Structures are given as C-alpha cells and as structure tokens.
Amino acid sequence: MARQKLKEIVINREWCKGCGICVHFCPTKVLELDFDEKSVAIRPEDCICCKMCELRCPDLAIEVLTYEGEDNEK
Amino acid sequence: MAVKDYLRQRFFPHMWCPGCGHGTILNSLLRAIEELGLEKNKIVMTSGIGCSSRISGYVDFHSLHTMHGRALACATGVKLSRPHLNVIVPMGDGDALAIGGNHFIHAARRNIDITAIVMNNRIYGMTGGQFSPLSGTNIKATTAPYKTIDQEFDVVQLAIAAGATFVARSTAFHAKESTDVLKKAIQHKGFSVVEILSQCPTHYGRKNKEGDAVSMLELHKTNTAKLGSKALEKNPGLTARGIFVDLEKPEYCAEYDKIIAFAMKEKVS
Ligand SMILES: Cc1ncc(C[n+]2csc(CCOP(=O)(O)OP(=O)(O)O)c2C)c(N)n1
Ligand code: SF4
Ligand code: SF4
Ligand code: SF4
Ligand SMILES: [Mg+2]
Numbered sequence A: 001m002a003r004q005k006l007k008e009i010v011i012n013r014e015w016c017k018g019c020g021i022c023v024h025f026c027p028t029k030v031l032e033l034d035f036d037e038k039s040v041a042i043r044p045e046d047c048i049c050c051k052m053c054e055l056r057c058p059d060l061a062i063e064v065l066t067y068e069g070e071d072n073e074k
Numbered sequence B: 001m002a003v004k005d006y007l008r009q010r011f012f013p014h015m016w017c018p019g020c021g022h023g024t025i026l027n028s029l030l031r032a033i034e035e036l037g038l039e040k041n042k043i044v045m046t047s048g049i050g051c052s053s054r055i056s057g058y059v060d061f062h063s064l065h066t067m068h069g070r071a072l073a074c075a076t077g078v079k080l081s082r083p084h085l086n087v088i089v090p091m092g093d094g095d096a097l098a099i100g101g102n103h104f105i106h107a108a109r110r111n112i113d114i115t116a117i118v119m120n121n122r123i124y125g126m127t128g129g130q131f132s133p134l135s136g137t138n139i140k141a142t143t144a145p146y147k148t149i150d151q152e153f154d155v156v157q158l159a160i161a162a163g164a165t166f167v168a169r170s171t172a173f174h175a176k177e178s179t180d181v182l183k184k185a186i187q188h189k190g191f192s193v194v195e196i197l198s199q200c201p202t203h204y205g206r207k208n209k210e211g212d213a214v215s216m217l218e219l220h221k222t223n224t225a226k227l228g229s230k231a232l233e234k235n236p237g238l239t240a241r242g243i244f245v246d247l248e249k250p251e252y253c254a255e256y257d258k259i260i261a262f263a264m265k266e267k268v269s
Helices: A021-025 A052-056 B021-036 B052-058 B071-081 B093-097 B101-110 B155-162 B175-187 B201-207 B213-222 B230-234 B252-268
Strands: A002-011 A031-033 A039-041 A062-071 B043-047 B062-065 B086-092 B115-120 B166-171 B192-197 B224-226 B239-246
Touching: A002 A039, A021 A031, A021 A052, A021 B213, A052 A062, A052 B021, A052 B175, B021 B052, B021 B086, B021 B115, B021 B175, B021 B192, B021 B213, B043 B052, B043 B071, B052 B062, B052 B086, B062 B071, B071 B086, B071 B101, B071 B252, B086 B093, B093 B101, B093 B115, B093 B155, B101 B155, B115 B175, B155 B166, B155 B192, B155 B239, B166 B175, B175 B192, B175 B239, B201 B213, B213 B224, B224 B230
Parallel strands: B043 B062, B043 B086, B086 B115, B115 B192, B166 B192, B224 B239
Antiparallel strands: A002 A062, A031 A039, B166 B239
C-alpha cells in the first residue's frame, strides 16, 4: 500500500472559529491556536495524514492535502 | 466532486457557535454523499426549525426549510410525488421527538424511503436551552433550574418499535463512523433513522458544567461503546453505537405505486 504523504494543511481563517477540536484531538500535536484564535499547523512534519482534524472540524475550515508516497511494501 | 462543492459557500462561515456538534454532523453527511457519488440534483433535504434545521440552508441540494416538527410530514409529500429522489431529513431532538414525535413514529410505521437524522444535543439550542424529551433526568436547563425529573426517550428503541427498518447511532466525535452509517442509511430502501449525539457547548455544556466542545466530545468517547464490543459487555451503562436494525420490508412509495396500478386497472375494466 502506498502511504499518504502530506502536501499541505490548508486552514480557512475566515471560517475557523477557534473551537480547538482539531488541536486537542490531533494525535501528533501538529496544530495550535494562534493569537487570533485560529488554528495553524505549527509542526506539519509530524502530521500522519489521518485527516481526523478535517473530518471533525465543525466549520469545514481545515483540509489536509496529501499525495501518494512511494510504496512501502518491499 | 470535493466536499466544498456540496456547500452554499456564500453562507459561510455558518451561524453555529464555535464547537457546535451540528457542524461536524454536516461535515460527516457531506462526506457520505460524496463517497456515494450522489448527484446534487437527486437530493432533497427537508428540515424543520432549530439550530440543527439550519443545515438545509448550507447544502447545495434541493432544500426545504419548513415548520418546527413538520420536516417529516413535508418530506413524505416530496417523496410520494418524486420517489426517485433521495430525501434526507436532519432534525433536532426537540424537532424530531417533542413537537414532531407523532410525525416521527408514523413515518417509521409506514416505512417510507426517507433518511431521518436526529442531531441529538439533548437541549433546545435555538431557543436558549430548554430541556427536551431526550435530555433525560438530572440535567439543568432554563426550564429546569433545579434539574430535570423526566426520563428520556431511547431514540433507537422508539424507532425500532415504531417500524423503522434501519436504525443506527453514532456521535459527532466518531466522525468516520457517522459517515459510514449515514452511507448505509441513505442506501437503505425504507425508513432509516440515524441518531448522532451532538454537543451544544453554549447551552447544555455551560449549564451542566460539561465544559467546552472539546470536553463534551471527550464524553462522547468515554460514555459510548460499539455494539458487540467487550467494553459494552463489561459496562452495559454505556450508550451503544452501531447499526441496531437493518431489515427489508415493503416500502411505502412502492406499495402506493401498486395501489395506483390496481386502481387504474379496475377503472378500465
Ligand atoms: C410551532 C413552533 N413551536 C415552537 C417554536 C420555537 N422553537 C424554535 S426551535 C425550538 C426547539 C429547538 O430545539 P431542537 O429541535 O432540539 O434543535 P436545536 O436548536 O437544539 O438544534 C423551538 C421550541 C417554533 N419555532 N415553532
Ligand atoms: S476544528 Fe475547525 S473551527 Fe475548530 S479550531 Fe480547528 S479549524 Fe478552527
Ligand atoms: S491529519 Fe491527523 S495528524 Fe495531521 S494534523 Fe490532522 S489530525 Fe493531526
Ligand atoms: S446554541 Fe447550541 S445548538 Fe445552537 S448553534 Fe450554538 S452550540 Fe449549536
Ligand atoms: Mg436540540
């Protein structure tokens, strides 16, 4: 199975209401709220592309863009 | 098609409070529709009144925003006249089971091919936090400052008893599971009921000291367990999630077509 790799975490700052759901439940603590109470990806390199932030966001404000990584089954 | 293409983006950001579970239910539902590859033109969303009911304004389908408690009655009319369309009816707990309780049981009894979604935040969100038939005992509401004494309905048991042929429950925390269950519910031929536990941090959360949306979602995680799981077996006090009923029974529109065909034949002969 080819593994999903992160291209970009896109956060719509106009739609994000700073509820912190994505921040709290991210398994690798990729996200944080900034001074404007908007979610930002501060550690994108730790993202495991589970997309749970995107699926749980009540404001449809977050999108995890991925691409197919190289095959990891040798 | 991307999920955003199913939205009326001009109405965003939406009106729901920060962390309101209703937004996550919209999110899960759109993904179900996307994964099923349904055409926007083949979907009718009918809703009543409440924070939950505002959902029909945000989707780029055919939509009817009707009267409090009457979404299923209007949906029944739509489905009977255009049985080839997918009719989806998201409702609040008050909308579906207080004022709309009678419509709910009779739609289930007829087994009409409609997907009913109960967005259960256990409170009247829109009108400021009155308790609902799904609040249960020992909760604080504006109409119960000394806590409720009313027992709640079990939506799943009620729907099954009334005749619904697909009945499931999930939560806003279990977003992927919600999407899976909603896909099956939409595909089911007959009356499907999906109860999705939602959170209203603004009224229910604040009055009942359940904290913000994050801690209310933690409760969805700790207070529920999957049907057939070890966790549920060990602790039957947990709320069960999963598919409770999935059966085939005569569907109302199909039976109605047969009656029309029969009546036409009688007239001719
Ligand atoms: C016939 C009628 N009765 C009462 C109301 C007032 N009302 C509006 S929304 C609502 C309840 C909303 O609660 P619920 O259905 O649980 O939806 P939520 O806002 O919690 O999503 C009530 C009582 C109304 N609009 N129409
Ligand atoms: S879950 Fe959505 S709305 Fe909430 S903080 Fe994250 S991006 Fe913003
Ligand atoms: S995709 Fe998963 S790991 Fe990546 S930011 Fe979202 S929740 Fe965190
Ligand atoms: S009042 Fe409650 S149900 Fe209504 S939008 Fe706010 S959090 Fe959601
Ligand atoms: Mg409600």
